Amino acid sequence: MAVARAGTRIQIWLDHGTTPIIDAADTAYAAGRFGVNGYAGNTLTQHLAIT
Structure with missing residues (x-):
């Protein structure tokens, strides 16, 4: 999954x-x-970029 935000979009x-x-x-x-x-569990995050 990929999420992008630009302005209000x-x-x-x-x-x-x-x-x-x-x-x-x-x-x-x-x-x-x-x-x-x-x-309350295991969490794995890969390739997380916040710009």
Whole structure:
């Protein structure tokens, strides 16, 4: 899965697809923070880039 955000636009791709399965605009939050959470189990994250 790949997720991209630019301005108010959010796009999500699945299985290395060329067309996003979700392509939406969200104007609810102009700024914020990014978080990754694992709870009560094992968590593995690979190739995570936040820019």
